[in-house]
Amino acid sequence: MIIRRISHYISNYENIMPLFAGACAFLILIGILLLPIQYNPVQLYPKTIDRNSSLDPYDRGGPPFTQVEIGAQYPENSPTAGLVTTYLTPFSLFLSQVTLHLGTTIVAHPGGIIDEILYNTRGLDTVVEPTILFIAFAIASYLYRKG
Amino acid sequence: MMIAEYPPEFLIGLVILVIGTIATAFPRPKDYLTRLINLEIPGWGLLLVMLSYNEALALFTFGAISVLSTYIYVRVMQKKAGGAGT
Amino acid sequence: MTNLAGVPYYILEFGDELVYFTPYTITLFLLALTFTIFVLISMPERQVDIAFGGDAYTTKVISVSEMRFRRFMAIACGLASMGAMVTGDIFNFTLFTAMVGITNVGIVAAVKSPHVQNAAYQYGLVALSATVPLFGGAAIYAAATGSLSMIELAKGALPAVPFVAKAFLVLGVIGEGMAPFYAAKAEMFRAPGAPYVIMCSLSSLLIFLRVIEVVMLG
Amino acid sequence: MWGQYSYGILVVLVAGVIAFFALAIETDDLHRFLLLDLVEITALGVIALLGTDLAEALILPGLTVGIAEQLALSQIYCTKERIMQNPVKGLNIEVIAKADAPLIISMFLVVYGLILSGFTGGGVAGLGLVFFFMSRGYREDLNLLEMASGISWALWIFAFFCFMFLPQYWFIALMCAAVGIVLKVTVKMSLVGTMWGNGND
Numbered sequence: 001m002i003i004r005r006i007s008h009y010i011s012n013y014e015n016i017m018p019l020f021a022g023a024c025a026f027l028i029l030i031g032i033l034l035l036p037i038q039y040n041p042v043q044l045y046p047k048t049i050d051r052n053s054s055l056d057p058y059d060r061g062g063p064p065f066t067q068v069e070i071g072a073q074y075p076e077n078s079p080t081a082g083l084v085t086t087y088l089t090p091f092s093l094f095l096s097q098v099t100l101h102l103g104t105t106i107v108a109h110p111g112g113i114i115d116e117i118l119y120n121t122r123g124l125d126t127v128v129e130p131t132i133l134f135i136a137f138a139i140a141s142y143l144y145r146k147g
Numbered sequence: 148m149m150i151a152e153y154p155p156e157f158l159i160g161l162v163i164l165v166i167g168t169i170a171t172a173f174p175r176p177k178d179y180l181t182r183l184i185n186l187e188i189p190g191w192g193l194l195l196v197m198l199s200y201n202e203a204l205a206l207f208t209f210g211a212i213s214v215l216s217t218y219i220y221v222r223v224m225q226k227k228a229g230g231a232g233t
Numbered sequence: 234m235t236n237l238a239g240v241p242y243y244i245l246e247f248g249d250e251l252v253y254f255t256p257y258t259i260t261l262f263l264l265a266l267t268f269t270i271f272v273l274i275s276m277p278e279r280q281v282d283i284a285f286g287g288d289a290y291t292t293k294v295i296s297v298s299e300m301r302f303r304r305f306m307a308i309a310c311g312l313a314s315m316g317a318m319v320t321g322d323i324f325n326f327t328l329f330t331a332m333v334g335i336t337n338v339g340i341v342a343a344v345k346s347p348h349v350q351n352a353a354y355q356y357g358l359v360a361l362s363a364t365v366p367l368f369g370g371a372a373i374y375a376a377a378t379g380s381l382s383m384i385e386l387a388k389g390a391l392p393a394v395p396f397v398a399k400a401f402l403v404l405g406v407i408g409e410g411m412a413p414f415y416a417a418k419a420e421m422f423r424a425p426g427a428p429y430v431i432m433c434s435l436s437s438l439l440i441f442l443r444v445i446e447v448v449m450l451g
Numbered sequence: 452m453w454g455q456y457s458y459g460i461l462v463v464l465v466a467g468v469i470a471f472f473a474l475a476i477e478t479d480d481l482h483r484f485l486l487l488d489l490v491e492i493t494a495l496g497v498i499a500l501l502g503t504d505l506a507e508a509l510i511l512p513g514l515t516v517g518i519a520e521q522l523a524l525s526q527i528y529c530t531k532e533r534i535m536q537n538p539v540k541g542l543n544i545e546v547i548a549k550a551d552a553p554l555i556i557s558m559f560l561v562v563y564g565l566i567l568s569g570f571t572g573g574g575v576a577g578l579g580l581v582f583f584f585m586s587r588g589y590r591e592d593l594n595l596l597e598m599a600s601g602i603s604w605a606l607w608i609f610a611f612f613c614f615m616f617l618p619q620y621w622f623i624a625l626m627c628a629a630v631g632i633v634l635k636v637t638v639k640m641s642l643v644g645t646m647w648g649n650g651n652d
Binding site: 347 | 487512524527528531
């Protein structure tokens with residue numbers, strides 16, 4: 001009897017959002033009670049900040065197009081990792097020689113360490129992500145056209 | 148390390164994040180526009196937290212994406228108001 | 234490698250993200266593959282409305298563009314579930330799961346009935362909010378253990394994964410696949426087009442089976 | 452035991468509880484949609500606290516997935532509420548629509564974005580197109596946009612496999628990925644600009 005009532009409640013799709021949100025809030029509360037979480041100091045892709053570099057905070061050492069060491073999980077699987085950490089367009093190269101604050105401007109990143117991670121060592125993530133974007137775009141434009 | 152020794156933008160960011168979340172969760176007056184404007188506050192808190200970890204690119208992208216999502220929300224709100232008002 | 238369900242037959246390397254085939258994952262992978270091929274070649278069923286008290290019945294007409302769109306979504310859903318079955322990386326798994334969620338919304342949202350549209354919207358809300366525990370769980374995995382690779386986690390050399398991270402991951406998969414909400418999903422199945430709506434159900438079953446394996450690691 | 456990470460995650464999780472609680476008691480569909488943006492912020496907060504380069508690499512896909520699903524959901528909402536045909540006030544005031552300034556500014560942004568390449572470049576170029584479409588009330592051919600989106604996706608995938616299996620040609624792969632992402636982001640943003648117009652006629 002009670003199962004029938006529960007299943008009746010769930011079958012009303014207006015109720016699933018409050019139910020799920022309530023479950024999330026409850027679980028997060030449990031998560032708060034189970035704190036602290038030990039932060040492992042040994043991390044992948046650690047940051048080293050060199051305040052005197054004009055590419056700060058994305059300078060991972062070395063001039064452009066020379067290979068540097070990146071703290072990847074399986075370095076042997078991505079032999080080209082570290083080559084494009086400091087790829088600069090002529091304009092941004094000019095800027096990097098003029099100012100110390102290039103790393104925090106929008107022109108700094110045609111390449112860089114993030115592109116290295118996104119395109120190379122963790123490339124499969126980046127394949128799935130535009131695919132999701134593509135799917136969502138297809139849904140939106142289909143509904144927009146058929147409205 | 149004591150709490151007071153953490154970077155100030157980290158602490159301020161967390162405080163703003165919680166205040167903004169409360170402001171957005173229980174806005175007053177409770178209409179769509181107030182809630183949308185209040186959404187900027189926790190966004191600012193998150194930006195400060197990202198800043199304290201030197202995550203510049205994530206910060207830029209978050210800014211750009213929140214502009215886009217504001218477009219999307221305002222469009223829906225205008226469409227909804229358009230049916231009732233005019 | 235005691236915790237992985239069986240010894241991997243084959244490991245495919247995509248940089249830091251390994252794709253591995255164990256007896257368990259390969260079974261699920263083949264299931265998803267078979268059904269995707271099935272969707273690819275089959276024609277959609279046409280729903281029949283029977284008027285009670287008489288012999289009259291009508292078949293609902295499905296436009297070609299709608300049929301194509303839903304077939305595209307169903308195939309994308311199949312590919313996403315295949316990816317989620319064999320991936321060896323926690324964050325990659327969550328992304329594939331999010332993709333299963335959005336394709337499920339797409340399969341249903343193409344139908345023009347207001348009832349179905351409303352169900353699709355509610356399900357979309359749940360799917361979008363489920364990315365919070367999913368990505369949050371993956372981030373806690375990375376912070377606590379310093380790694381996202383399932384194979385590294387299974388070796389047992391890393392610190393233990395906090396209970397919260399595992400619970401977040403499971404809750405996120407529940408939200409994306411709506412595993413306990415099959416009654417609500419049945420509501421969405423009033424949408425016509427048999428092989429495509431079954432894909433919703435099958436994909437959520439598969440990702441749920443996979444997440445059980447994932448949380449047993451580490 | 453209690454380090455910077457634990458304190459940070461405590462505060463972010465408290466924010467998450469508040470946000471999800473508000474979501475649970477909310478009954479209006481559009482309010483729920485707005486609150487989804489709030490819970491996304493807490494998820495991003497959890498990732499940001501990781502503090503390594505990996506955190507940034509995880510935030511970017513998270514952001515993109517969020518905005519993509521919001522785009523699709525907003526469209527489903529409009530269809531479901533039958534408000535697709537309602538007008539949206541754009542910037543198409545007569546003066547702006549006739550002036551050359553939006554055209555010039557958009558041209559500048561697009562060219563600048565192409566020079567920058569990569570993700571930020573795509574963002575800048577896309578912003579230029581959004582501005583242009585919004586100010587003109589212009590109606591782009593959606594089929595063309597869809598095709599460009601497909602091509603950018605294919606380029607992207609090609610670049611990825613190039614990186615993985617032919618690493619010696621990494622420069623070509625990098626360029627393909629850059630062009631692909633410019634096209635991709637530009638197309639997505641110009642769709643938003645186009646949808647700003649008056650419905651689907």
